[in-house]
Amino acid sequence: MSTLPSGNGLAGRRVLLGISAGIAAYKSAQLARLLKQAGCEVRVVMTEGAQAFITPLTLQALTGEPVRTSLLDPEAEAGMGHIELARWADVVLIAPGTADLMARLATGMADDLLTTLCLASEAAKVMAPAMNQAMWRHVATQRNAERLQQDGWRLLGPDSGDQACGDVGPGRMLEPEAIVAELLAQPAETPPQELPARGLHIVITAGPTREPLDPVRYLSNHSSGKMGYALAASAARLGARVTLVSGPVTQTTPEGVERIDVETAREMHEACLRLIAGCDIFIGCAAVADYRVDGVAEHKIKKQEGEDGLTLKLIKNPDIIADVALKREPASHRPLVVGFAAETRDLEAYARDKLTRKQLDMIVANDVSAEGLGFGADDNAALLLWRDGEGESSESLPAQTKTRLADAILRRALSCLPDGPTH
Known part of the structure; x- marks a missing residue:
């Protein structure tokens, strides 16, 4: 019950x-x-x-x-x-x-x-x-x-x-x-003085990206965008000005959120770098394709008689979260950078490595192989890792609706800000 x-x-x-x-x-x-x-x-x-x-x-x-x-x-x-x-x-x-x-x-x-x-x-x-x-x-x-x-x-x-x-x-x-x-x-209207994100600009990425192979095919993944959209809705409820950079999804734009639609990783990369100079918190929740095809076919790729397979040359896409973390100067425009790690094994080890290697302030790690959680599901669980004055800290969030999980993630991110908004 x-x-x-x-x-x-x-x-x-x-x-x-x-x-x-x-x-x-x-x-x-x-x-x-x-x-x-x-x-x-x-x-x-x-x-x-x-x-x-x-x-x-x-x-x-x-x-x-x-x-x-x-x-x-x-x-x-x-x-x-x-x-x-x-x-x-x-x-x-x-x-x-x-x-x-x-x-x-x-x-x-x-x-x-x-x-x-x-x-x-x-x-x-x-x-x-x-x-x-x-x-x-x-x-x-x-x-x-x-x-x-x-x-x-x-x-x-x-x-x-x-x-x-x-x-x-x-x-x-x-x-x-x-x-x-x-x-x-969000049971009722919250008085402005009780909105912890009031005055902040939060940029969030959500959903998958699509990398075209030819005019009719593309490489993508199973991301539904639900977690990113839940984060955007939560940030808006907490009083922030929210910009959501979204890959192709069927989600409805949350109330009070500005949405920018993109398709490819390079389009998302360009939009994010354009926005970070004016934001306080950047949350990279999108499932961005790591690779794209080296040269998109002008016409539909046809199956060749006598051939048993197809070889595609893939090249790396830009690393959005790493580039955002590196472009945090001058200090007066330094956003707090929160990354996501969707893993199928060794969750904490991979998350800690990503936190350090990409110079993030906080990372949200989840096991997308867990039944009923992660991609496409309404529920999720997460391991939060963040840097503070004493080194690295962690918190495990049990399985719950993505709405409630988003609130917990946002409140933890807000607690990592030095003194509120920078603008």
Whole structure:
């Protein structure tokens, strides 16, 4: 059974849980239970279509509150009930959020109880999208997602994986535990004086790079970008100005984060060196290709009859984290440099070597061969190594959501700064 820490930041929060018409609605029962377990007051609003997947009676039993399903309910609306409900909420959380609901909210429609509440409420607004992978990737959905974020919505996910329709790809609703962990990471607006990264500029790299072989093929790796994006979201929540240099991923840009898209290691290298003069912390989380092909083919490489193989000559790519660490002069513009070490064996030995050899201030090492952790997973564990006045120190962080792990990594990095921001 999932449990939450006592004294968590959600206790006493009033959560209006909106459920729309997606197969992932069955997960909303577990989400409601976890929110209650966290100490939240929970009231549920369901769209008409959502009731085809899960009954209002189930949610009523889990929350202890009547479930609202209609805008035109004469008994509830006798005292303008939908306005009272909108005013009651601290957080409006929609899970699942379908493509249809996203489209209606993005255009400001109020044609049912849930969309009307969203327009009438001044509460924080959070959504966990869930839909078929093609629907999520569609330009209209991406446009709606961007508009919703501009309007103040915080989007959690979606995740990637097997879907009920048989497809595989982005569009799965985050698991209830991951949604609650995200809310725990940012339960409410934090007063500016309590933001430990306020005034800092943090540059983060994320995702894989792609090194072309010819116009249709490339070399890459399994990085999903989830850890780097979690770090960017955490840094923004802690008050930093965040620039995210991202390889090709399907992740949604975190709220308040500036994103620069790149494809190759050389493009990422150029962007990072351009940014480091004005940053306080540089975090190299991307899984950058160590090698590229010496000479990209102008046309698609064809299979040759009678040949059993293909030989490619690979040359080294620039070492981004090492070059950033070496270009930390003048001292007034010296960023704290944090590297990552994704290993499959001898984790601590390789991490210590990288920390010393590349002159880093801190390194985050993780075992990407561990089942359920690392590339593509929602959870991760890490070994932190850093330099301080007494030499090297270390800390082991157990398996946890990447959101919570990102917070722990950022807070450790902030503790390594000499006296706060340098600018």
